[in-house]
Amino acid sequence: MLLAVLCGFVAALFAPLGFRRFPLWAGRFAPLLPLGLFLFFLSHIGPVSRGEPVVVTAPWIPSLGIDFALYLDGLGMLFALLVTGIGFLIFLYTPAYLGGDRRQGTLFAWLFAFMAAMLGTTLAGNLITLFVFWELTGLCSYLLIGFDHEAEGSRSAALQALLVTGGGGLALLAGFLLLGGVVGSMELPVLLASGDLVRNHPLYLPILLLLLGGAFTKSAQFPFHFWLPNAMAAPTPISAYLHSATMVKLGIYLLARFSPVLAGTELWLALVAGVGGLTMLVGGILAVLEHDLKRILAWSTVSALGILTLLLGVGTPAAITAAILLLLTHALYKSSLFLVAGALDHGAGSRDTRQLGGLARRMPWLAVAAILAALAMAGLPPLFGFITKESIYAALFLSPWEPLLLTGLMLAANGLMVTVAVITGLGPFLGKGAPALAAYHPLPPTLWLAPLLPAALGLLLGLVPNMVAPLLLRPAIAVVQAAPVNTVLALWHGFNFELLLSAATLVVGLLIVLSRRRLLALLPASWQEGGFTQDGGFVLLLRALLRGARLQTIIVQNGRLRYYLMATIGVAMGSMGLTFLESGGLPGSLAWPSGYLHEWLAAGIIVAGALTVTVTDSRLGAVVALGTVGYGVSLVYILYGAPDLAMTQFCIETLAIVLFVLVLYRLPLFTLLSTPVVRLRDACMAAAIGGLMTLLMFYVLAQPLVPHVSDFFLANSLPAAHGRNVVNVILVDFRALDTLGEIVVLAVAALGVFGLMQSRRSDGEGK
């Protein structure tokens, strides 16, 4: 199973090469991978449907105790089959849709990677795995929306989707970490079993809000719904795959997956059901105001996601059943409708519903697919969509919370869905042909086969619903509900209230269809063209952020080295000083120094040299004084038992003076550039820091010395390393790796000097 999840990434690596070398055959072979994976997951359906999850664990970051865990249960199975099944259709469809686009290989690489990431997310067995794959899907989505990267619109839509879902991803990570902390484990099975613990924990509220933040952004719930229609800048098969059938369902997956842990509280009901209900209405209303096929479908996807969220929010067994049914139905009919829209774009050259019409005779199979999908969307018998719609009504009517209100709202939302179904599924194919379509050309077979398959499956499932119910749907429902269920689906329930509601839905939908023209005409002229972007707030926020960043850059990055230096040192010293103060000052008093005269002399030489360097205005004087400091330090090394250091310091000082003399007369004279006030300020700052360093040293010196490390070196120098000079033994034996690093630094510094000289020389020659 590990291989099944990861092979998509491998395929992604080889896709660009494959499509460049063998464009035709690569396109033919690509669909075989999702098909094979589909069959692979199907082969596991037996044990999974009996409630025995398949678990695979491999060590990933052992030092952090993080495993790469996969967990295939009923819910995961449903998603895995959707991802690979719809994936197969998309892979079948895309080569013909793109024609001979030379970037096909790149597109397929992202698609393969996306499929793998989707599988990883839905089959993840712990929170870390889930999060990593979750973010990977967002990244692939970014790359796929921005596939047409030469268009400004695509780029900004891609960035918007990335920012919104990425921001949600961060919230999700924070929520996961809190959740993991509360439960004490990141493993999914453990989490699923600790619902009561989490619900009664004081951190329940932040966990819930953060997780919902992740779910709502990914699934485009209000007020994050604006990114999804903009994402339609992606090629149509991408929209069908990512932005209707799979990726946007991840938020729903998250809600469903963590229902056993988080659901069942008032807060959950209010937040999830409330947001879902609002989203379904907003999406539905905006959908019927649009004219572009893809945008209509996108808004109706938002609406459907809203319904799913609402149902999961209500959370009764009936509602969960309805949600799982809708998940499947929606994936089937919406991917089909998107692919139809793509085929229309390809074959008829337009996606505008006002221009399309009467194409049934020219594209008979596409028409069949579209009409079947539209009927499923409208929820007409004998399609699976009908069963779904009946179960939604049944669930809401028995909802413990505002049943009448919810049912009424759902009636409106479903009525709008009927309208969308008529506009997108029937409109382009029935009625009079529009004269403007000169661009018509016949379709390659895969372009109508791919939408036809899921639409036909919707019909098949409607006729024999109990074929999949026990194998696929029941286990998924059981996982979300955390209790075994015995759902039985039937097309015909007899004459009851749900049937009445279904009929009412149709009437409402048809009424909207009939009055749509007139209603649209009543709207302000600027609304007539559709193309609603709901991202005003987002754009403002982004602009404000950029302005803030610019302002901050002007203040903080003022380009003056010494202010950076002051800030850096100031912060370091300030924090050290605070620590010093907190520790309560000096731990004891130091003995008054009692050194010999020559020791005082060495100290005096250093101080005198340093002060001279600071105040002198002669360059040569400064060099000489600096040399004095160096030789003074070397004297200190001699006095206190460090002849190696003294020799090295002596040589270095000599070389440094040679260097200074060589360069000195090419350097500017010392000039006084600062005002006396500034000099005084700097002097005070420098004195304060120097004093602090002295204090810190007093502090350290008053502590007893703990020379464990040195003792080891002293004791082992001769026996273990055959050397009597312990300093040298440390350098070339005990800590030779450090020395190796240091000499590399030296080599780099020398080459840097050399490079600077060379570049100057070549500049000079250039002139």
Place this chain on the structure above:
Amino acid sequence: MSSIILSTTIRLLLPLLLLFSVFLLLRGHNEPGGGFVGGLVAAAAISLYALAEGVEAAHRILIVNPRQLIAGGLLTALGSGIIPLFLGRPFQSGLWLPHSLPVLGHVGTPLLFDLGVYLLVAGMALLIVLSLMEEE
């Protein structure tokens, strides 16, 4: 910058100083000295020679150019660390010949490492000083 006294002195001193630098390197493991100091002394000697006789002459004495010294030093130091790997020991573990050699004394990979340090430090100092002198 040509003075007869300096150039005469340095001609006499150069071999002595170079010998002294090698001496420092070799005895570094047991007495004050080592690759760092040795390399610096060698570099200082050749720098003085360059001051007296000119950069060209210094380059002639060096035979190889300082960048090659740096590269050679780095490779020697790295090689001394790699040798133990062939004998199944960890990187940079010290290996010693069982008996002392005449002149060199006790020989092992740490000495080789120190030789690398010597070459690199000398190369670094010379590269900096000589390329600055060439600008004159």
Place this chain on the structure above:
Amino acid sequence: MESVFAVVVGILYATGLYLMVRRSIVKTIFGLALLGNGANLLIFTVGRLSAGRPPYVPIGALEPLPPVADPLPQALILTAIVIGFGVQAFALVLIKQVFQTVGSDDVDEMTTTDRIADDGGQG
């Protein structure tokens, strides 16, 4: 004697930092050098100053006879001295080149690279 050298280190830090925040760019190198000496002396002093005995194993003994100077700070400082030289040389050459290119030694006039590029274009 440690306390005296603590004061000396403080003075080296103060003078070094004062020079480093000057507007005249040459002074920053001197500041850098003083700061390097200060840091080395700091490590040396914190490892305690013990007059006399360097950390060598006398002939015939297996390990040095206490009291002996701490070898670890010495090893740290030894490489630091040489690296400090490398950094100093690099800074020196860099500043020389900058001065020759920009024609100014005022750090505050080096806030942007654009002007240099323009000048280069005109020259």
